[in-house]
Structure formats: structure tokens, C-alpha cells
Amino acid sequence: MNILTCKDLTKKYGRKTALDGANLTIESGHIVGLLGPNGSGKTTLIKLANGLLTPDNGSVEVCGMRPGRETHALVSYLPERAVLPLWMTAAQTVDFYADFYTDFSREAAQEMLAHLQIDPKQRIRQMSKGTREKVQLIMVMSRRAKLYLLDEPIGGVDPATRDYILNTIISHYNPEAAVLISTHLIADVEKILDDVLLIRQGQVVMQAPVDRIREEQGMSVDALFREVFKC
Amino acid sequence: MKWSFSNDLPIYAQLIEQIKTGVATGAFPRGERLPSVRDLAMEAGVNPNTMQRALAQLESEGLVYSQRTAGRFVTGDEERIGEMKRSLAHGHIRAFMAAMNSLSIDREEALALLEAEYRKETGEDEHSDM
Structure with missing residues (x-):
């Protein structure tokens, strides 16, 4: 089943074209890496998929529906920057998410917070940047969504936390859901991906399974990326 | 693992x-x-x-x-596992041969080096080392 479908998807900011007729589909059960240089349209694509932006041309559909109230219930979104209210404690963010989303599992969230030894009484304000990002990811992954949109989930964290985040994504693997991860830390995520989507200047230049790239090119996706996007 | x-x-x-x-x-x-x-x-x-x-x-x-x-x-199935082990060994041996070849070490020298290394490992030549 197709979880995300984009056809000729186009988005302009004034005279600047951020997405320029992008075509792609993501099937259920797949973990897909959205890879591209800075300013290639990764965040724009993610924001269109969750309805934060509207297309100027073409279409985007989540489980066959245009982004809107119904799809918000199906999409779990990790923004590029943590957006949790600073005055809340970790426990309050759990309540907050549980109130908003019926597919949210308190147990899953509490278990992950405990595993990372995050004090439920600690306020977001008092947390380091890395801990805030962990809390945000825990909230996002504790939902039983159909589509997870993770915008740079491993950008600002140390390597041990990075491993934990990637492991969390694997352990929450659900054959009925799809995960889209945007990043430029390709070497780190490569092993957990089914497919990669390479985008450049708002266009999809390649969508292929990681192992097919390795098989056919005899190099990692990271190496291919460096070659394709050589400055 | x-x-x-x-x-x-x-x-x-x-x-x-x-x-x-x-x-x-x-x-x-x-x-x-x-x-x-x-x-x-x-x-x-x-x-x-x-x-x-x-x-x-x-x-x-x-x-x-x-x-x-x-x-x-x-x-x-021990037989199947034995077969698999030999096939894994085969891969390592091919890699060793390729590495020796790239160093321009011929068969004779490579085998002699291998034999010497095995002796060292088992302590047969404790006194002749270096």
C-alpha cells in the first residue's frame, strides 16, 4: 500500500522554487532516507506532506488523502527543531501528546524516558539540547502512526544518542507504516534504510534500494552522494 | 556477537x-x-x-x-556446517592470496611466511624468534 504519493509536487517561495515537480511514492513497511544537500527541498517536502504548507502545483497524498484533519491523525512529525513548550516537564509532555493523539502510547513513552534516565519531573527548559531532542523523538515514536516524518532526527546529538535514536526507529518498525528520515548524515543512517530518495534543487534524482546501490555501484550510499553532489 | x-x-x-x-x-x-x-x-x-x-x-x-x-x-546438520566453514575459509584464503599477490610475494614465500607464523603461534620456535 502506498503511504505517501507525490505527483509533480511544486512549491515556490516568492521567486525561489523549493520543490520543482517532485514525483515519488513510499510504500508501507519501508524506511526511506530523504537525502540531499542543504536547500534541496527536504524540509519543504516534509512540510507539504503534513499539511504545514500547501502545494503551488501537483499533488501530495497520505494514504490516498490530501493532507488535512484526517491525515494529521495518521502522520507523526518530528520537526527540525524541538518545539516542546519549555515550561512543561517531561511527564506533562506525555500528557500533552496523549490528549492530542489517540494513537499515543503512554507506556511506550514512559518506558523510553526511563530507559534514557530522563527525570519525568524535569522541565524542558532545564534540559540540554540533546535531551530535548530525545524527548521530542520519544513523543513522536510513541504514536502508532502510518507515516513518520523525521526531519533531521540525528543532527544535533552525540554518537551514542544517535545510535539510540536509530535503534528506536528499528524497534518501532511496523510493516503497516512508513518512515521518512531526512538527513545529511548518510553514513549513520544507511544501514537502517530500505530505500534512499536523492533530491537536488527540488527534483527527485534517484529513488532506489540501498542494497541495489551498493550492489550496482560497489559503493555505499554515502560515497555515491559525495560523487553525485560533488561541489 | x-x-x-x-x-x-x-x-x-x-x-x-x-x-x-x-x-x-x-x-x-x-x-x-x-x-x-x-x-x-x-x-x-x-x-x-x-x-x-x-x-x-x-x-x-x-x-x-x-x-x-x-x-x-x-x-x-554437521555436514552442512562443515561445508559452510570450508566455504568461509575459502573466502579468507582468496583474500590472503590477493593481498600477498599485491605485495608481489610469490606462492613459495607466502607459504613459508604462513608456516612460520603458525609455528610462532603454537610456540614451536620460541628460541628462533627474530
């Missing part, structure tokens, strides 16, 4: 190789149940579909087998 991956080969092929090595070394004991796909994927830090694909391949090679409800098991 320690997992590591190189950049030039498909991940599923590397998983197959490493699980075979695990069977050979006893990290995955023969005749015993394997962890679930998800647990193995988490342990190796890889995509569960990729792990599934590797296990399906090992199954078609007769090294593991599925039991409808109980999960996947390592074969107890």
Missing part, C-alpha cells in the same frame, strides 16, 4: 557472512533457536527487512530453518 559493515558490499550480503561466521564460532549454537528478526536487526543496527532477506537466503541455503510457530533455528 559483534557486527561491523564495510562500505563496498550490500548490507544483506554482509549479514549473511556474519551470521555464518556466528554459526561457525558458536555465537549462534547449532540446533538452537535464533533471536527474532527484530531483535537481530536491533543488535546489528540494520533495517529489519534487510535482516529478513539475509535470513531467507540462509534458509534457502539450508543453514537455518523455520518452524511455523517456534521461530527460526540453526541447522543441526
